Amino acid sequence: MSTEKNYLNIAINSKKAANILKTIPDEKRCQLLIRIHDALKDNALKIKNANDIDLKQSIEQNFSSSLIKRLDLFKGDKFDVMLKGIKEVIALQDPTGKLLLKRQLDDNLTLYKKTVPIGSLLVIFESRPEVIANIVSLSLKSGNACILKGGKESINTFKVMADIINTTISSSFDELNVPMAAVQLIETRDDVNQLLAMDGIIDLVVPRGSNALVKRIKDNTKIPVLGHADGICSIYADNHISQSINQAKKIIIDAKTNYPAGCNAVETLLINKHLKNWDELLKALINEKVTVHLMPDVKLEFLKLNPSFEDNQFVVDVNQDIEFDQEFLSFDIAVKFVDNVNDAIDHINHHGSKHTDCILTEDEQVADFFLKSIESCSVYWNCSTRFADGFRYGFGTEVGISTSKIHARGPVGLDGLVTYQYQIIGKGQIVGDYVGSGGSREFNHKDLEI
Amino acid sequence: MSTEKNYLNIAINSKKAANILKTIPDEKRCQLLIRIHDALKDNALKIKNANDIDLKQSIEQNFSSSLIKRLDLFKGDKFDVMLKGIKEVIALQDPTGKLLLKRQLDDNLTLYKKTVPIGSLLVIFESRPEVIANIVSLSLKSGNACILKGGKESINTFKVMADIINTTISSSFDELNVPMAAVQLIETRDDVNQLLAMDGIIDLVVPRGSNALVKRIKDNTKIPVLGHADGICSIYADNHISQSINQAKKIIIDAKTNYPAGCNAVETLLINKHLKNWDELLKALINEKVTVHLMPDVKLEFLKLNPSFEDNQFVVDVNQDIEFDQEFLSFDIAVKFVDNVNDAIDHINHHGSKHTDCILTEDEQVADFFLKSIESCSVYWNCSTRFADGFRYGFGTEVGISTSKIHARGPVGLDGLVTYQYQIIGKGQIVGDYVGSGGSREFNHKDLEI
Known part of the structure; x- marks a missing residue:
């Protein structure tokens, strides 16, 4: 009971801090971020x-070398890049208080639609300790309070950094008024589970890590989750690419090999069965x-055209449909014939993960139909799926990629951490004076310049 | 098992229809709505x-007179208003395909952010049969497929109307291409429960009915729900209203009595304890x-100032805090003293339902602080909470009121039934050519005029 109380306090204090943060101007929130930047730098x-x-400890415990690499905050220029990241967030436009609509409802009765912070965020990330600086900058810049949980491998780094950040917040309180609980x-996974039950207090959960982490969180909370579990991206090679078969090869290879562990790497290649020289695409992939x-039918046709690939180690069978529902995250791609663009669309909308999909075609009408039909957050014509990224979209910094249809979708920048609110400023108007509610006054609903 | 399959088919067919609907232009969708309008009219x-x-049957089963009133589709001009509503939706601007962002990432590589339909909607409503026409218009206009469930009391009306709508869709198929499953x-509550489990296929649930209905649905699905359970709206009477005490009375009475069953009716009155003549507000309410x-402290002070109200039937005790967490939906209001605006904000953010709240004050700075601090979807200064309504906001027609912070908030118009999608049109660009991913090309990120 006493621990339960404790978790409730964490959530309630976060919400209270969020409601204070909302009233603090961008200038002060940025000043605090500069101080946090300096304190982290001074305490390197x-x-x-x-x-x-x-x-x-990680080496002693025989953790994988890739985990150890992610954990090492001072490898190369990682620490400096982290500090630079805070300054970049400071330089972004204030995402809060943006006027989205200003409408005169009647004389001296005006409706405003303004962006406001979401409130209290629960952010869960894995071993990379620099994420703490990134998340704190994004949260404070957008006026949100955050509750942070890092990976247990980075607990010492994380605690020292958090301590520096909290000391900076509290020593600046008299001047900048940001509450400590911002x-x-x-520290523990159990803490997370307790907080995931606090829907109604915590407003948004942001998991940054593996598919398994995101899935576990989505399955265990009623709080909205900003993130994506899978990235099953597809490329559809239409039959109208006779002039651009080399371009098609280049795009498919980039989408698959540039960074296969990325969620925007391609996992499925759908080939229109009327495409000539389609086997070129596969040979180019095998070559890489x-x-x-x-x-089965793709393999049969491919070996008929290229018997020398009979025992090639890079040519394997795919079990009907099943492999199209998984993310390889490696130098692997599942390949299927489709009859036409409709068939490709049906496959992608059914087997894809609504992340990013692409059509390769010279036919504008077919491309337009594909762009309109695909359900995914990002859909491309004639370029690599790897462009699905906040930096490449020009969002400055990225909170994550969301495959949700509700709220933020695709690469999510600072805008994904705000929502909106309606405000009306009146001079004593009552509804009873208007038509439909007992009176005779009419609304004029005149949109005013923002 | 066979029934389970059936439900899966309903959901999958809805999603397939949604993916076709997305590609059908507004003009054709509106033509279909005109035909539906005419068919309903012809079959009155x-x-x-x-x-x-x-x-x-409802009279035989002794249902309440208010339910029977809601059920009667031909009372007064209800049927004509329903038909007029379809025409009004037709006349609204197409909410899909709106360009929100157009950004040149590089030469011949352009990012578009466009509004798109959400997909498949599950809409659950209670006894009012005219809602079917309203929902069908909103869904088709916004390019969404819908699965409808009406109240069991209106099942006969509902089935005949649905049959007319479906016949119109199928007989128009050759010309307008809208699939039947749009x-x-x-028919049954069990059907609803089965479909509520189909997250990943159904995209949004819209319950239109009582708090109990909305609560039950929210508790039983992982699909996002557009709606609100409670409407616990508050008015804070600041101490700076000496010049406008009559205006304050007028607003409070309108917010309480204009339509007490409305979710935007006021349930809580918070009075600044430094306000002079505050008892005038209570006497005005009692008078109505x-x-x-x-x-207890409010009662004590009130009776001290007005001993004649000692045994007045309209003056009752409130049990500390508990009554501030419930919606009266009647001629009742809970009243509390607060020390200052901060105290009022804390009360509202804790006990309110994030629907609509209002400050009455002559002090602009206090008002500004209140507007910024309150978490609710709608927050007002000096006007009645009853203005929280799609018609009054000038949204034309209303899908419902959402108290969610994620996606649509407040009164939700047609815009709440669309989301957005990123599209990139390229000429063969690959990520490997750009900085940070192995190449040297820089993005130019130039926003183009929309």
């Missing part, structure tokens, strides 16, 4: 010492050491 | 006969036969 040695402990830390998982 | 007698059966009907539920 202290942070490095903590990070060394985490690294040592940034709170939790990509394993092509071929449906 | 058939609908009336079915409605008479529902009315007869509008589907389900509103029962004032007073906290």
Whole structure:
């Protein structure tokens, strides 16, 4: 009971801090971020010492080298890039208080639609300790309070950094008025589970990490989750690409091999069965050491055209449909024939994960139909699926990629951390004076310039 | 198992229809709505006969007179208003395909952000049969497929209307291409429960009815729900209203008595304890036969100033805090003293339902602070909470009122039934050519005029 109370306090304090933060102007929130930047910079040695402990323990515990690489905050220019990231967020436009609508309802009765912070965010991330600086900047810049949970491998680094941030917030309180609870830390997975039950207090959960993490969180909360579990992206090679078959090869190879672990890497290649020289696409992939998982009819036709590939290690069978529902995240791609663009659309809308899909075609009408029909957050014509990214979209910094249809979709920038509110400023008007509610006054509904 | 399959088919067919609807231009969707309008008009007698059966059965079953009133589709000009509503929706601007952003990422590589339909909607409403016409118009106009479930009291009316709508859709198919499954009907509560489990196929649930209905649905689905359970709206009477005490009375009485069953009616009155003549507000309410539920200190002070109200039937005690968490929906209001605006804000953000709240004050700075601090979807200064309504906001028609912070908030018009999608049109660009991913090209991120 006493621990339960404690979790409730974390959530309630976060919400209270959020409601204060909302009233603090961007200028003060940015001043605080500058101080946090400086404090992290001044305490680099202290942070490095903590990070060394985490690294040592991870090596002792035989963690994977990729995890250890992610954990190392001082590898190359990572720490400086982290600090630079805070300054970049400071320089972004204030996402709150933007006027979206200003409408005169009647004389001296005006409706405003304005962006406002979402409130209290629960942000859960894995081993990369620099994410804390990124999340704190994004939250404070957008006027939201955050509750942070990092990976247990980075706990020492994370605690020292959090301590520096909290000390900065509290020592600036008299001047900048940001409450301590604007940034709170939790340490265990059990803490997270308790907070995931606090719908109605916590407004949004942002998981940044593996598919397994995102899935676990989505399955265990009623709070809206901003994120994506899978990235099953498809490319459809239409039959109208005779002039651009080399361009098609280039795009498919980039989408598959540029960074196969990325959620925007392509996993499925759908080939129009009327396309000439379609086997060129597969040979180009195999040439880049990509394993092509071929449906029976694709394999049959491919080997008929290229008998020398009979025992090629990069040519394997695909089990009907099943492999189209999984993310390889490796040098693998599943390949299927489709009859036409409709067939491709049906496959993608059914098997895809609503992330990013692409059509390769020279036919504008077919492309337009594809762009309109695909349900995914991002849909492309003649370029790599790897463009699905906040930096590449020009959003400055990225909160994550969302495959939700509700609220923020696709690469999510600072705008994904605000919602809107309607405000009316009147001079004593009552509804009873208007038509439909007992009176005779009419609304004039005149949109005013913003 | 076979029934389960059936429900899956309803959901999948709805999604397939949605993906076709998305590609059909507004002009054709509106043509279909005109035909539906005409078919309902031409079959008025058939609908009336079915409605008479529902009315007869409801009377036999001793349903409440208010339910029977809601059920009667031919009372007054209700049927004509319903038909007019279809025409009004037709006349609204197409909410889909709106360009929200157009950004040049590089030469011949352009990012578009466009509004698109949400997909498949599950709409659950209670006894009012005219809602079917309203929902079908809103869904088709916004390019969404819908699955409809009406109240069991109106089942005969509802089935005849749905049959007319479906016949119109199918007989127009050759010309207008809207698939039959764009509008589907389900009949029982069990049907609803099965479909509420189909997250990942159905995109949004819209319950239109009582708090109990909305609560039950929210508790039983992982699909996003557009709606609100409670409408606990508050008015805070600041101490700076000496010049406008009469205006304050007028607003409070309108907010309470104009339509107490409305979700935007006021339920809580917070009075700044430094306000002079505050008891005038209570006497004005009592004068309108509103029962004032007073906290102990409010009651004590009120009777000290007005001993004649000692045994007044409209003055009752309030149990500390509990009554501030419920919606009266009647001629009742809970009243509490607060120390200052901060105290009022804390109360509202804690006990309110994030619907609509109002400050009465002459002090602009206090008002501004209140507007910024309140979490609710709508927040007002010096006018009645009853203005929270799609018609009054000039949204034409209303899907409902949403108290969610994510996606649509407040009164929701046609815009609440669309989301957005990013599209990129390229000429073969690959990410590997750009900085940060192995290449040297820079993005130019130039926003183009929309």
